[in-house]
Amino acid sequence: MTFRSRSRRQKPYQIKKTTIRDDFIDKQILAIHKAMAKKVLAKPELIEQVKATLEQKREDGRMGYGAYLTWFSLLDIAPNDPDAFYQGVIEYDKRMRKLRRNTPFVNILTEDERQKAIELDATGSLDDYNFML
Structure with a gap:
């Protein structure tokens, strides 16, 4: 009897490809996006800035059409349904974790605001903080 290794397709289980480090990074990115979403809702004029960045990323080929549509749809509902935009x-599903890694919310937060968001998230008080700066 010979032992044959199975190919990936024959494995009866799925191997999770994320590491603890990936999870940590995703949680920091999420904290920053919570702060950015709050700031955009507090200052609706920033929506146009984000839309311009979104359009530029799409034109440059740095964002796929599906990602573009997701972000555009969220930005489009922000003024009329802020809760749906924020949520x-x-x-925190796989798709949004991936999309947040190529965000159109560039330059919305200052470096101090970014650090504050990460610190507040670590202490569990980010949801209570108001980014109307």
């Missing part, structure tokens, strides 16, 4: 941005 959409902070959704």
